[in-house]
Each structure stands twice: as C-alpha cells, then as structure tokens.
Amino acid sequence: MEWLKQLFTRPRRYDELSESIREHLEEKIADLMDDGMTRAEAERSARREFGNVVVIEERSREVWQLPTLESIWADLGYAARKLRKSPGFTITCLLTLALGIGANTAVFGIINTILFHPLPYRDPGRLVLISENLPLQGSNDVGVSAQEYLDYRSQNSVFSETAAFETADFNLTGAGEPQRINAARISASALPLLGVTPELGRNFAAEEDRHGSDHAVLVSHALWESQFGSAPDIVGKTIDLDESPYTVIGVMPASFRFPLDAAPSSERASLWLPMAFAPNLLKPDNRTMEFGVGLVGRLKPDVSPQQAQADMSQIANRFMRQYEYSGTIRVAPHIYPFSAYSVERARPLLILLAASVLCVLLIASANIANLLLARASARTQEMALRLAIGANRPRLIRQCLVESSLLGLLGSVAGILVAVLLVAGLKHFGPISLPRLQDAAIDPIVLLFALALSLITSLIFGFAPAWRLSCVPPQASLRAARQANSDRSGQRLQNSVATAQIALAFVLLIAGGLLLRSFTRLLDSPFGFNPQDSFVVRTVFDHVRYPDPLKRDVVQKQLLERLSRLPGITAVAEATHLPLSDSRKIGFRLEHAARDDYYSAENSLVSPGYFRAMGIALVAGRDFTLDDRRESPPVAIINQALNRQYFPGQNPMGQRFQWGDRAMFTIIGVAADVHVSSLDTDPPPMIYNDMFQIESGASVRTAFILRGSTAGPELLPAIRQQVWSLDSELPLYEAATLQSLISESLAQRSFTLVLLGAFAVTALLLASVGIFGVISYFVAQRSSEFGVRMALGASRSQITNLVLSRGAIIAIAGCLCGLALSAFASRLLLTSLYRTDWYEPIMPCLVTLLLFVVVLLASWLPARRAAATDPMHALRSE
Amino acid sequence: MVKASENRDLFAGALELMILQTLKRKPMHGYALAQHIKTVSDDLLQIEEGSLYPALQRMLKTGWVRSEMGVSARNRPVRIFRLTAAGRKRLEEERSSFEKMFAGISRVLAVA
Numbered sequence: 001m002e003w004l005k006q007l008f009t010r011p012r013r014y015d016e017l018s019e020s021i022r023e024h025l026e027e028k029i030a031d032l033m034d035d036g037m038t039r040a041e042a043e044r045s046a047r048r049e050f051g052n053v054v055v056i057e058e059r060s061r062e063v064w065q066l067p068t069l070e071s072i073w074a075d076l077g078y079a080a081r082k083l084r085k086s087p088g089f090t091i092t093c094l095l096t097l098a099l100g101i102g103a104n105t106a107v108f109g110i111i112n113t114i115l116f117h118p119l120p121y122r123d124p125g126r127l128v129l130i131s132e133n134l135p136l137q138g139s140n141d142v143g144v145s146a147q148e149y150l151d152y153r154s155q156n157s158v159f160s161e162t163a164a165f166e167t168a169d170f171n172l173t174g175a176g177e178p179q180r181i182n183a184a185r186i187s188a189s190a191l192p193l194l195g196v197t198p199e200l201g202r203n204f205a206a207e208e209d210r211h212g213s214d215h216a217v218l219v220s221h222a223l224w225e226s227q228f229g230s231a232p233d234i235v236g237k238t239i240d241l242d243e244s245p246y247t248v249i250g251v252m253p254a255s256f257r258f259p260l261d262a263a264p265s266s267e268r269a270s271l272w273l274p275m276a277f278a279p280n281l282l283k284p285d286n287r288t289m290e291f292g293v294g295l296v297g298r299l300k301p302d303v304s305p306q307q308a309q310a311d312m313s314q315i316a317n318r319f320m321r322q323y324e325y326s327g328t329i330r331v332a333p334h335i336y337p338f339s340a341y342s343v344e345r346a347r348p349l350l351i352l353l354a355a356s357v358l359c360v361l362l363i364a365s366a367n368i369a370n371l372l373l374a375r376a377s378a379r380t381q382e383m384a385l386r387l388a389i390g391a392n393r394p395r396l397i398r399q400c401l402v403e404s405s406l407l408g409l410l411g412s413v414a415g416i417l418v419a420v421l422l423v424a425g426l427k428h429f430g431p432i433s434l435p436r437l438q439d440a441a442i443d444p445i446v447l448l449f450a451l452a453l454s455l456i457t458s459l460i461f462g463f464a465p466a467w468r469l470s471c472v473p474p475q476a477s478l479r480a481a482r483q484a485n486s487d488r489s490g491q492r493l494q495n496s497v498a499t500a501q502i503a504l505a506f507v508l509l510i511a512g513g514l515l516l517r518s519f520t521r522l523l524d525s526p527f528g529f530n531p532q533d534s535f536v537v538r539t540v541f542d543h544v545r546y547p548d549p550l551k552r553d554v555v556q557k558q559l560l561e562r563l564s565r566l567p568g569i570t571a572v573a574e575a576t577h578l579p580l581s582d583s584r585k586i587g588f589r590l591e592h593a594a595r596d597d598y599y600s601a602e603n604s605l606v607s608p609g610y611f612r613a614m615g616i617a618l619v620a621g622r623d624f625t626l627d628d629r630r631e632s633p634p635v636a637i638i639n640q641a642l643n644r645q646y647f648p649g650q651n652p653m654g655q656r657f658q659w660g661d662r663a664m665f666t667i668i669g670v671a672a673d674v675h676v677s678s679l680d681t682d683p684p685p686m687i688y689n690d691m692f693q694i695e696s697g698a699s700v701r702t703a704f705i706l707r708g709s710t711a712g713p714e715l716l717p718a719i720r721q722q723v724w725s726l727d728s729e730l731p732l733y734e735a736a737t738l739q740s741l742i743s744e745s746l747a748q749r750s751f752t753l754v755l756l757g758a759f760a761v762t763a764l765l766l767a768s769v770g771i772f773g774v775i776s777y778f779v780a781q782r783s784s785e786f787g788v789r790m791a792l793g794a795s796r797s798q799i800t801n802l803v804l805s806r807g808a809i810i811a812i813a814g815c816l817c818g819l820a821l822s823a824f825a826s827r828l829l830l831t832s833l834y835r836t837d838w839y840e841p842i843m844p845c846l847v848t849l850l851l852f853v854v855v856l857l858a859s860w861l862p863a864r865r866a867a868a869t870d871p872m873h874a875l876r877s878e
Numbered sequence: 879m880v881k882a883s884e885n886r887d888l889f890a891g892a893l894e895l896m897i898l899q900t901l902k903r904k905p906m907h908g909y910a911l912a913q914h915i916k917t918v919s920d921d922l923l924q925i926e927e928g929s930l931y932p933a934l935q936r937m938l939k940t941g942w943v944r945s946e947m948g949v950s951a952r953n954r955p956v957r958i959f960r961l962t963a964a965g966r967k968r969l970e971e972e973r974s975s976f977e978k979m980f981a982g983i984s985r986v987l988a989v990a
Contacts, residue, residue, distance in 0.1 A: 006939070013935075013938075016945065016957060017931065017935065019957060020907070020908050020931070020934075020945075020956075020957045021908070021928070021931060023907060023908070023909070023950070023954070023956045023957065024907070024908040024909040024912070024927070025909075026954070027907070027909040027910075027950055027952065027954070027956070028909055028927075030952060049926070049927055050926070050927045050928045051926040051927065051928035051929065052928070053928065056928035056929070056931055056932065057931075059931075059932045060931045060932045060934075060935040061935075062932075063932060063935040063936050063938075063939055064935065064939065
C-alpha cells in the first residue's frame with residue numbers, strides 16, 4: 001500500500017522538489033551577487049554549476065515513479081492514439097466484440113441467476129430433497145406417501161431435521177372477487193429446518209400439524225400487502241379459505257418462496273398451512289394410495305449425500321418388507337440437492353445456450369485476431385524499426401497485448417451495454433416457464449465476468465499477432481519492398497483462423513437447423529385435439545359450499561346448459577384436467593390380474609360431450625351420456641396409448657379394470673391420444689371417467705370448455721355473468737384459449753430456437769466478414785504477383801478462380817472440421833430434439849451448401865478486385 | 879578529479895554517504911549541503927550541484943531523511959533536510975563498510 005500512498009502524495013513531492021531547486025538557485029545567486037557579480041552573470045553561473053535543471057528534476061521524479069506501470073500507461077496512450085487513427089478497424093472490432101461479449105454476458109447473467117442463485121435459506125447447500133421413483137410403473141419423482149414420510153423422518157440417522165411439504169390451492173373469499181390462491185402445506189419443522197422465521201407472528205406449533213387443529217395460516221408478504229393493506233394487526237384475524245375459517249398466525253418475509261423457489265410469481269405459494277395428513281391417508285391399508293408429499297432434509301454436518309442415499313434406501317427396503325409392498329408397487333428413494341429441485345429442467349437449455357454463445361464469441365475473437373494479423377503485417381516495418389533501435393521482444397509483445405487488451409476493455413464496455421439490452425429483451429420475451437428469469441440482472445458478478453471474459457479473449461486474439469510481430473527480423477525495416485513472399489506463415493495462420501470460424505459457424509447452423517426441424521415436426525405432429533375456436537375457464541366447487549355431489553351435479557349441468565346458449569357457441573363441456581396443463585395419475589388394476597399388479601395412468605373426469613368440445617376423435621365405442629349416472633355401472637373411456645399397451649391385439653370394448661377401492665369400470669370407448677405434459681413427450685396411457693358418475697378428490701376443480709366462432713377472451717364477461725348469476729361466489733380463473741396452451745407448451749422450445757437461430761445467424765455473418773477480410777488481405781498482398789501473372793498471359797478469369805479457390809479451400813476445410821465438431825456437440829442438443837437425429841444427412845448438406853455460397857460471395861468482391869489489377873501498375877511498383 | 883554528472887560515477891553510495899554524514903552534523907537546505915560538501919572536500923570533489931537532488935529524493939523515499947520548512951542563512955524560508963533515525967543507522971552501516979572497503983583498496987594499492 002506504500003506505493004499507493006506515494007502515488008497520491010506525488011504531486012506534492014514534485015512541487016517540493018521544484019521549490020527546493022528554486023530555493024537552491026536563489027541562495028546561490030544571492031551569494032554570487034554578494035561576491036560582486038551582476039544578477040545576469042550570477043544566474044548564468046549558478047545554472048552552470050547546478051547542471052541541467054529539467055533533466056535533474058526529471059531524474060529526481062523518477063525516484064517516485066513505478067517504471068513498469070508507467071510505461072504500460074504510455075503503451076496505453078499509444079494504443080489509444082493508434083485506435084483513434086484507424087476508426088474503421090476500431091469500430092469493426094468493437095462491434096464484433098460488443099456482440100460476442102454482450103451475448104455471453106447476458107447468457108451468463110441468466111445462468112448466474114437461475115443455476116447459481118443461492119436459495120434464501122440457512123446453509124442451503126446441506127438441504128436435500130428426497131423423492132421416490134416407481135421403477136416398475138415407470139413413474140419418476142412421485143414424492144413420498146404420508147406414512148413413508150413418517151418412517152423416513154423417525155428412522156433416519158443422517159438428517160438433523162426433516163420436513164414435509166405439498167402444494168395446494170384454495171379459494172380465498174370474503175375480500176372482493178373470489179380468488180384462487182396458490183398455497184403450500186408445510187410441516188411445523190419446515191421453517192426451523194430452512195432457518196426462516198415469520199416477519200410477523202409465529203411459526204406453526206407441532207399440534208397444528210394434526211388434522212382437525214390445522215386451521216392456521218401464514219400469509220406471504222405480497223398477499224399481506226395486496227389483500228390486507230399491510231395491516232399490522234393481521235395476526236389473529238380470520239380469513240376464509242374454501243369457505244372455512246383459518247386464523248392468520250403470521251406473515252412471511254418477502255424473500256420466502258417455498259417450495260417452488262424458482263417458479264414464476266403467478267405460481268408461487270402465497271399461503272402456508274400446516275401439513276396435516278388426512279386420517280384416511282394414515283390407515284395402514286392406504287399406505288401407498290397417494291404419493292406426492294415432498295420431503296426435504298438437512299444433512300447432519302458429517303454426513304455425505306451418498307451416506308444419506310444409502311440410509312434412505314435401507315429404510316425403504318425395511319418398510320417395503322414390513323408392509324409387504326408387492327406387484328408393481330416398489331419404491332426407489334433418491335436424493336438430490338434441494339437447489340436443483342426448481343431449476344433442474346432448465347439446465348440442459350442453459351448449457352446449450354452457453355455453449356452456442358461461446359461459439360459466437362470464439363468466432364468474434366477469430367475475426368479480431370485476423371484483423372489484427374492483417375494489421376500486424378502492415379506494421380512489420382514499424383516493429384522492425386523498433387527492434388533495430390533497441391526495443392526488446394517482450395517489450396514489443398507487451399505493447400501489442402496492451403493494444404488488444406484496450407480493444408477488449410472497450411469491447412467489454414460496449415458488450416455490457418448490449419447485455420443490458422439483451423437481458424431486458426429476454427425478460428420481456430422469454431418463456432414464463434424458465435425459472436427465475438424475471439430475477440435476472442446484470443449484477444457485479446456478471447460485470448466481473450464480462451471484464452474477465454474481455455481480458456481473456458483479448459489475450460487470445462492478441463497473442464498471435466503479437467508473437468508474429470515480435471518475430472520480425474530487425475533488418476526487415478531496411479528492406480523497402482513489400483513483404484509479399486516472406487509472409488507465408490502469417491497467411492497460414494490467417495487461413496486456419498478462418499477455417500476455425502467456418503467450422504464453428506457450421507456447428508451452430510447445424511444446431512439451429514436441427515432445432516428448427518424438431519420444431520416444425522412438433523407443430524406438424526397431431527395435437528390430438530383441435531385448438532381452434534375454443535376457450536377454457538376454470539372454477540372450483542368446494543366441499544363446504546357443495547357438500548352434496550348430487551347438488552353440485554345439478555348446478556354444473558345448469559351451468560353447461562346456460563353456457564351452451566351463449567351466441568356462437570356450438571359445444572360446451574367440463575373436465576377436471578386439461579391436456580398440456582394438468583396431470584393427475586391414478587393406479588388401476590386390470591380385471592383378472594394379480595391383486596397387486598397395479599399400473600398408473602393419466603386421468604381426467606369429464607362431462608358428456610367433452611370429446612366433441614375438445615375436438616378429440618373417438619376412434620371406437622361411445623361417449624359418456626347423461627344416462628351414465630351415479631347408480632348405473634361405472635364406465636370409462638381409454639386412449640389409444642392405453643389400448644396399445646394393455647390390450648394389444650384385443651378388443652378393449654367391454655374389458656374391465658379396477659381403480660382404487662371402487663367397483664369395476666367397463667371400457668366403453670377409445671379416444672385419440674392427446675399430449676399431457678408437453679407436445680414433445682409421447683401421450684401417456686389415459687383413462688377418462690364421467691364426472692357425473694364418479695366422485696373423487698379431483699371433482700371439485702373443473703374447467704369449462706367452450707367451442708364456437710365466438711369462443712375467446714371477449715366472451716369472458718358473458719361467461720362471468722352466466723356463472724355468477726347462478727352462484728356469485730364461484731371464482732373464475734385461468735381463462736385461456738386452447739391455442740395459448742399450445743404456445744405456452746412450446747414457449748421454452750421456441751425461445752431456444754429463436755436464441756440459437758440468432759446466434760447461428762450472427763455466427764454466419766461474423767464468419768463471412770472474417771472470410772472477406774482474409775481474402776481481401778490475400779488479394780492486397782498478392783497484387784503485384786497477380787500483375788506479373790497477368791503480364792505473363794494469365795486471363796482475368798484465371799485470377800478470379802485463383803482467389804475463389806482460396807475461399808473454397810477454407811470452406812471445405814471448415815465444413816469438414818465442423819462436421820466432426822457437430823458430432824461431438826450434438827450431445828448437448830439431445831434433450832432439445834424431437835424425433836430428429838443429429839446425423840440426418842440433409843442437415844450437413846444444406847449447411848455446407850449455405851456456407852459455400854456465403855464464402856464464395858464473401859470472396860467474390862476481393863476476387864473481382866484481384867482480376868481488375870492493372871499489370872502495368874503492379875510491375876511499376878515492383 | 880571526478881566529474882560527477884552521475885553520482886554513480888563517484889562510486890556507489892559515496893554521494894549518499896557524504897550527504898548522510900553532512901546532515902548528521904546538522905539539518906540543512908540543499909544549497910548549504912552542496913556548499914558544505916564542496917568546502918569540506920576543498921573542491922576536490924566537484925559535484926554537479928544538481929545531482930544532489932535525485933539522491934535526496936531517493937533518501938526521502940527510503941525514509942533516511944525527511945524534509946521540513948526552515949530558514950536559510952539569509953533568513954529566507956527554505957526546505958531543510960533532516961536525518962532520521964533510520965538514516966542515522968544507515969550512516970553507521972555505510973561508514974563501516976566504506977572503511978573496510980577503503981582499507982582493502984589501500985592495501986591492494988600498497989602492494990602494487
């Protein structure tokens with residue numbers, strides 16, 4: 001730190017030095033005048049004896065200076081002047097860098113927010129999520145069941161604390177329009193485990209975790225603000241959830257987002273209730289009836305995740321033996337970091353983006369390296385002269401690196417501006433399903449990244465030219481002739497850099513092409529339902545208002561009747577679960593199968609006419625009718641996937657299966673497949689039941705589907721009027737067209753496609769600029785050679801071909817390298833492809849063709865210039 | 879006669895040694911320092927007066943001397959250089975090594 005202090009006191013030191021010297025001279029002059037000299041004589045004599053004041057002052061000052069630093073400063077000044085003097089070069093470099101660094105910084109900013117964002121809990125690295133797979137049923141991450149949770153909790157020796165959670169939603173009534181609110185049930189141990197305390201009020205007490213005494217609720221900071229006007233006396237007040245009174249016991253801090261930390265704000269829980277398991281779930285017979293309980297644990301300090309995994313497996317084996325799990329019910333517990341829970345699905349996408357944006361940066365760096373190399377050749381004279389008059393090699397390399405670092409630094413500033421714009425754009429247009437995207441910001445870590453990136457890249461693209469320049473023999477400055485032939489190695493370097501660019505562009509274009517192909521295949525593949533002219537809106541008939549299912553049926557049928565009379569509406573139906581939005585699995589057992597031979601299938605309870613309203617084809621059998629009543633034999637409609645899987649080569653009609661402890665269901669129809677979780681996963685086996693025949697936990701939530709030319713958001717007021725005229729307490733929410741369900745499902749994919757496409761086009765542009773530069777430079781260097789050739793009889797087209805073939809060689813080499821690279825890089829794409837193989841031959845062929853056209857176009861202008869060489873002019877300058 | 883445009887020509891540290899020794903007697907300003915060295919050496923050492931200053935700056939930097947305001951013989955305000963404790967210690971070390979070296983050189987000269 002001493003040097004820093006010296007740096008700041010330096011101006012004062014310099015002043016004192018000048019003063020001392022002035023005083024010295026004044027004293028001396030006075031003495032000499034005392035001896036009888038005139039003032040002028042005395043001054044002259046004093047200065048002679050003192051020596052050169054300027055030189056002495058400078059040498060004295062040097063004592064306080066830092067030689068390396070200040071000569072770098074001088075280099076910087078020189079570099080800045082150089083850049084100012086060639087604005088075309090500088091602007092090209094800066095734009096290229098701004099693109100490369102900006103895109104990388106923006107993607108890093110998003111990755112940093114999404115993947116590396118620390119969870120706002122105490123020591124989040126020790127938190128793990130425990131979930132089970134059902135390998136024999138092919139279901140993954142089903143959570144655990146209530147009783148299994150209790151076993152894991154009491155028998156484990158690896159966690160200092162465990163907690164259960166479950167998502168839920170409620171109708172909040174009594175305050176303005178009825179509202180649907182996302183909530184979570186959490187056990188009393190959850191908040192201490194996470195290390196979070198309510199900002200107001202208290203945590204749940206252990207006895208509130210019991211069914212019957214669980215009417216306590218914690219509200220989110222946001223809900224407290226929006227719904228209760230931040231009233232400080234909210235604690236102790238009562239609110240109505242699904243028509244039952246709950247006591248508010250506290251308000252959570254604004255940073256608390258549990259369990260879906262990364263979910264968009266519309267899906268985050270706003271209420272937390274105690275994890276009170278229904279008594280039904282705790283009956284020994286119902287041990288594996290329902291999974292879906294989330295289990296989070298805090299590892300003891302000395303326990304590794306592997307040990308925890310082993311312990312969980314041991315406990316599971318024990319209770320599976322004890323309770324005689326059999327047939328297809330076998331659970332395999334596994335643990336993973338809690339931080340990965342919310343962002344796991346975004347990871348492949350982000351890695352893909354990072355890889356492609358890095359390719360863009362490499363191409364950009366290659367461009368600048370080539371520009372610098374070209375400039376370096378123009379500066380061989382200067383460097384040779386410097387070497388000849390005594391500069392040493394490290395000094396020259398340093399000066400070149402200072403120049404490229406300055407470029408990099410300026411580029412990073414421009415890049416940060418680009419990144420700010422990009423992040424704002426991504427937030428605006430990015431998919432809502434991308435977790436935490438809205439939190440993305442250019443924070444200091446991201447700025448540091450941009451800076452580090454620019455320095456690293458500037459070293460990469462600066463080193464080759466620097467090395468080449470410093471290898472110039474000093475006598476080169478004495479030769480006046482152009483370095484036409486002695487610059488072979490420089491050209492080789494430029495050519496390989498250009499080849500690398502083409503190779504990288506090739507990879508990005510292939511990736512973009514494959515994604516585009518996947519996307520069009522997805523759009524071309526049958527959705528299974530007709531998304532046109534349809535509109536859905538959800539509501540909830542909660543148990544408190546409608547304790548009697550028969551009474552609910554009446555109201556629902558009345559509503560369907562009223563809605564069907566809206567103008568332009570041709571079909572109306574209801575369903576508890578909609579394709580591409582909801583998923584619910586039930587376990588079923590085929591008639592005549594072993595008692596424990598259970599399989600799972602997607603399920604939805606639908607009203608008669610559902611298939612017509614959704615535009616789903618019934619390929620066999622009949623639809624539900626109003627004659628399928630609660631007292632008539634239970635019936636079901638299955639989809640083609642279930643038919644294929646469980647009734648291969650048989651007629652499914654009339655076959656029977658059992659669901660839970662209900663009676664046997666008879667299959668009366670087969671419906672076309674529809675996608676459930678997303679368009680790019682195969683439609684799973686599915687069972688439809690008649691909502692007016694079957695009662696289940698899912699019965700209360702339902703969506704109205706309206707089809708007709710007028711179906712759309714404009715119809716919502718009319719729908720509201722109809723619904724609320726029957727029951728003004730029914731909440732209406734998540735109104736959407738079926739078309740929007742499809743675009744939402746495709747959002748992440750189209751986002752990837754657009755971004756990767758943009759990167760690929762940028763890469764192509766940068767690479768073509770790069771090729772243009774290399775070929776132009778080649779032509780400029782060879783102009784006298786071309787002149788000689790033409791004087792000796794070469795035709796203009798021969799010269800053109802010579803230049804074009806140079807471009808073609810680069811293109812061929814680049815495409816070959818790119819092909820090899822893309823085989824390697826396509827691993828990153830695997831999760832993003834849909835029924836598309838990376839090696840489909842059409843793709844490389846198209847990309848090669850495209851690159852050839854671009855390279856030949858980029859070489860065409862320089863080739864024309866070469867062909868226009870005037871032989872006389874070239875010969876004269878020789 | 880040594881023409882000391884570079885104090886190094888004198889020999890390494892000689893100018894510094896003389897400055898330290900002079901300042902040990904009493905603190906003085908640059909001109910007085912130069913005059914003193916000149917008179918005491920009977921003008922044998924014709925030091926270019928200016929070359930005192932880089933040496934003084936070095937010594938300021940290492941902390942052997944420090945500067946402060948004072949008055950000259952003509953009652954003018956001038957910057958006075960004063961020896962510090964570190965400078966005193968340095969002088970002792972330099973003196974003993976200088977004396978050893980001088981003795982060595984004398985012996986070699988005597989033999990030749």
